[in-house]
Structures are given as C-alpha cells and as structure tokens.
Amino acid sequence: MSQRVTLKVNGKPVTREVAPDQLLVQFVRETLALTGTHTGCDTGQCGACTVHLDGHAVKSCTLLAVQADGRALTTIEGLAAADGTLHPMQAAFKECHGLQCGFCTPGMVMSAVDLVQQHGCHSEAQVREALEGNICRCTGYQNIVRAVQVGAAAMKGERP
Template identity: 65%
Template sequence: MTVNGTVRELEVEPRRLLVQSLREELDLTGTHVGCDTSQCGACTVHLDGRAVKSCTVLTVQADGSTITTIEGLAPSSDELHPMQTAFWEKHGLQCGFCTPGMIMTAVDLLEHNSDPTDDEIRHAIEGNICRCTGYHNIVLAIRAAAVAMRDGAGAPVTV
C-alpha cells in the first residue's frame, strides 16, 4: 500500500485493523483511536480518495490502496493544508482529539462538493463526534476552507 505518498510493505495478521497498523507499525499517531466501534470518526483517513473509518478496515483490505492520513494531508512538514488553516483560524477545535478525523472527513466532502451548504456540511460530519465545540466553529471552518479552496486562495500556509 502507499501511505502518504510512500510505498509501504507490512506483514500483519489478517485480523489487524488499519488504524492499528498506521499507529503501531508506521508510527502515524495523528490517526486517533476513540471508540473502536466506528461511532466517533477520530480514526478517519482517506482510502483511495474517500474518507473511511480506519477502525473498520482490515490492513489486508488496504493492500494495493493509497492511504492519506492527517500527517500526509499538508504539502510539506512546514505547511498546512487549507482545511487545517481554516480550523486554526476559525477555532474549529478545542482539545483536538476529534480534529484529525474531522479534517479528513471535511476534505473528502470538499473534494466532492466544493460549495456545500451548512446542512450538507453537518450531514457530512455527522459520523464524527466532538465533545468540546458544539460544532458551530467546525462548520465555520469547513465553510471558510471551501471558499479558500474554491477561490484558489487555498495555498498552503507556512508554519
């Protein structure tokens, strides 16, 4: 499989979850484990261009696939993706535990719908639980990222 642009080969037990392989074998700990039951969305990654909850995917099912984690979303280690910038600027996070999964879900939404309504944003993130923010600033951040990405102002921000 290709993870964040790098071809990776792993030997894993057939029952090993993708989230476990990402965190424990590849040390990509930005993908969080929240509920282990596909309820919270903290483990969301992109698998072949679509947001999936990596606690529901066996690593062997991802064989030959392209995976992007939160660590691979930005163009480089000193730049932020426009969605990350929007979450930062619009205060779309508090404790940050849900943030990687929320961002990965939101990026998937905007890649398939560049101008979503607030209702469409809320529908897209309904599989991601945030216990801190009440979602208002998350929706504002996704809306801001949509504008930035659509208008070409979504150039990465150097940090």
Template identity: 60%
Template structure:
C-alpha cells in the same frame, strides 16, 4: 502473518500483519502515524477517518489486508509541501474549530473528502456530512465555520446552535 503493501501519504510502505489487524492499528503501531486516533473502537466517533483510494473511511472498521495495494492518506499527509498547514487545517485554526484536538484529524479528513465531492457545501450539507464524526468539546459551530471558510465561503453569518 501476511505482508501488506500500500502507498501512504505518497510513500510505499510494507509491513507484516495478522489477518485481524485493523488499518488504524497498522498505521499507528507499525508505521508510527499516530495522528489517526482511536476514539471508540465501534466506528461511531470518526476520529480514525483516513482516505483509502480517495474515499473517506473509518480505519477502525477496515482490515489492513483490505488496504493492500491501496493509496492511503492520513492527517500527516495533509500539510502543504513546505510543511505549512493546508487550507482546511488553517481554517480550523483560524476559526477555532478545535479544542482538545482529539477529533480534529478525523474532522479534517472528513472535511477534505466533503470538499472534494462538494467544493461549496451549505451549512446543512456540512452538518449532515459530519454526522459520523463526534466532537465532545466544540459543539460543531466553529467546525462548520472552518469548513465553510476552507471552501471560500463566508463563515461569519452561520446560525448559532
């Protein structure tokens, strides 16, 4: 076992991990941050997306030891300081960008990374960026609308799928 230390959602966290412990397992099992979901175990679905040092990563493909000393942000850290939904989360709610909700944490984290890189993405840019995230319920139309709305753009006129 090896000690790992990282700042998660602004708080210093420590734990003991085996060398093979995935970051998603550390977050869920040791830190109790179960909003980061394990959907496929093969890095195909994107339900496990978190930010490590400001970059979106699939936490099922990263060892916890690789995040030692890093700044990690999870879905639990996305709400505003008063506990209310942030602009992306609120847009997902307002535009019905979720159904079962399983993919939603990864989608929100991916959307946050996209909007940090590109504050006013086009519909095509959003769809391209989300290629690593799978939603089995919504068909993406409302997810794209939510991200456009979160970026401050008009979301009503996007093309139907």
C-alpha cells in the same frame, strides 16, 4: 500467520507484515507510528480514525489493514505540503478555532476534505449532515462548521 501488505502511505510506498486481523487504525498508529489518526470508539461511530483510502474518507477502525493492500492511504500527516504549509482545511480549523482538545480534529479535517473533494458542497446544512458521523465532545460544532466552510472556500480558491 502474517500477511504482507504494500500500499502508498502519504505518497510513499510502504510494505509491512501484518496480522490478518489487524485493523487499519492499528496499522497506521502502531505499525507506521502515524499517531494523528486517533482511536476513539472502535465501532465506526465517532470518526476520530477517519483517513482517506484511494481518495475517499473511511473510518479506519472498520477496515482491516490487509484490505488496504495495493491502495493509497492518506492520513492527517499527509495533508500538509512537503514544506510544512498547512492544507487549506487544516489552516481553516486553526483560523476559525474549530478545535478544543484536538482529539476529533484529524478525523473532522479528513471528513471535511472528503466532503469538498467528492461533493463540492459546503452550506451549513450540508456540512452538518456530512459531519454527522464525527463526534466532538468539546464544542458546540459552530466553529467546526465555520472552519469547514472557510476551508472549502479556500480549497476552491474562493473567499468564504
């Protein structure tokens, strides 16, 4: 038995029928074909599936699609401006080489944006603590931490 969900996805209204047990990450990737959100561990430990729900970072493999009904969902595809200009955090990851294979990058970026928007902090220690729930198997995190600091400064209109 399916259920109807209506939500705003990247600023646009979306209504779909979903199975009551469909995970939000499956809804995003399979139903909406927004494949920037990745499925990593399916247990909420790697952070590859991080999206924003009502402006807060959540791990979409830990929520059901029906739990997003009536809410606002932003995926990595929704961060860039309509004209294609990268969000300051996305630009910082590119500039600072804060990625290698790119698998974890969407979740890292979404978590980093949440860190700045919700907490305004971006010291190295704060960034490392905030990204503790996001796993990168390629890097030593140094470039990721630097990218978050540069992105945070850009989001605040400051120089890094």
